[in-house]
Amino acid sequence: RKEVEQDPGPFNVPEGATVAFNCTYSNSASQSFFWYRQDCRKEPKLLMSVYSSGNEDGRFTAQLNRASQYISLLIRDSKLSDSATYLCVVNRGDSNYQLIWGAGTKLIIKP
Amino acid sequence: DVKVTQSSRYLVKRTGEKVFLECVQDMDHENMFWYRQDPGLGLRLIYFSYDVKMKEKGDIPEGYSVSREKKERFSLILESASTNQTSMYLCASSLNSGTGELFFGEGSRLTVL
Numbered sequence: 001r002k003e004v005e006q007d008p009g010p011f012n013v014p015e016g017a018t019v020a021f022n023c024t025y026s027n028s029a030s031q032s033f034f035w036y037r038q039d040c041r042k043e044p045k046l047l048m049s050v051y052s053s054g055n056e057d058g059r060f061t062a063q064l065n066r067a068s069q070y071i072s073l074l075i076r077d078s079k080l081s082d083s084a085t086y087l088c089v090v091n092r093g094d095s096n097y098q099l100i101w102g103a104g105t106k107l108i109i110k111p
Numbered sequence: 112d113v114k115v116t117q118s119s120r121y122l123v124k125r126t127g128e129k130v131f132l133e134c135v136q137d138m139d140h141e142n143m144f145w146y147r148q149d150p151g152l153g154l155r156l157i158y159f160s161y162d163v164k165m166k167e168k169g170d171i172p173e174g175y176s177v178s179r180e181k182k183e184r185f186s187l188i189l190e191s192a193s194t195n196q197t198s199m200y201l202c203a204s205s206l207n208s209g210t211g212e213l214f215f216g217e218g219s220r221l222t223v224l
Contacts, residue, residue, distance in 0.1 A: 004153060036213075043201060043215035044154070087153070097142065097161065098169065099213075101153030 001026055006088050006102035014110050017078050021086055021105045024070045029093025030100075033064055033071050036087040038104065044087055047073075075107075083109045114138070117202050117216035124223050130189040132219050134202030142205045143185035144169075144213065145177060147198040154201065160185055192223045 006023045013019045025033075033050035048055065050062040050071050061074040071090075075082055088102035118133035136143065142161050146154040146169075156169030158177040166177050174196060178186045185204075189196055199220050203213040 008151070043217055044213075045215070046212045097144075097159050097167070098156055099154075101146075101155075103151055103153045 002102075003027060003092075003100045004088055004090050004102040006086075006105045008103060008105060010106040010108050012108050012110060013078055015078060015080060018074065018076050019078055019107060020072060020074045021088075021107075022070050022072050023088030023090075023102055023105075024068075025088075025090045025100070026069070027090070027093045027100075028066075028069060030090045031093070032091040032096075032099075033062075034089040034099075035060075035062060035071075035073050036089055036101075038085045038087055040084075047086070078107075078109050080109050080111060083107055115202055115204055115214050115216040117200075117219045119219050120217060122219060122221045124192050124221065126193060126223060128192050128223075130192050130221065130223075132187040132189075132200055132202075132221070134185045134187070134216055135183050136185075136204040136214070137183065138204065138206070138214070139182065140204035140206050140214075141182075142207075143179065144203040144205075145175075145185065145187045146201045146203065147171070148201055148218075149198050157187065157200075189221075192221075194223050197221060197223045 035047040036044040037047045038044040054063045059076045063072045085104040092098040115136045144159040145157045160179040176188045202216040
């Protein structure tokens with residue numbers, strides 16, 4: 001089993017729709033969780049950190065479920081510019097330096 | 112804005128050659144990282160450094176070494192390149208360990224023939 005698992009997609013979604021991704025992680029000792037975004041042929045960039053209480057940034061909402069060991073990302077009113085690969089990232093429980101990266105979920109927003 | 116600059120965007124090398132990948136950051140970050148990214152796999156950590164002259168192995172250090180002689184510069188060295196080291200190499204820096212935001216360079220795509 002991979003340490004961090006994501007549905008690779010692609011998710012093909014019409015503009016304006018709501019889309020949700022899940023990511024599961026295997027290490028119950030993990031404490032830090034993130035979503036990064038990677039555009040085609042570009043470097044990853046931090047989209048948002050994921051806090052225990054959940055957090056929202058504009059159209060984006062991230063949730064953490066420790067009991068079931070998954071994090072989620074919800075995108076509302078999707079835009080063409082949201083097309084990208086979304087990477088789920090979790091720290092290795094015994095290290096603040098070592099992050100475990102999911103392979104990413106590809107999102108394609110169609111007009 | 113934080114800027115992380117990788118010296119080469121594209122390299123083509125032959126098996127057995129020594130390869131240097133250089134990375135420079137301009138925000139006085141303590142921590143620097145080298146990852147490789149392959150299709151269908153998440154980013155995998157090769158080495159990281161939390162201070163000048165300090166280095167720690169990541170998940171896949173075999174076949175690689177690193178050097179951090181100055182705070183702003185972190186170099187990745189492939190002593191004898193092999194075809195299975197063909198990959199995209201990403202350098203990153205961060206202010207607060209690995210749990211703060213990572214800032215990445217644009218990547219160096221290495222092809223080993």
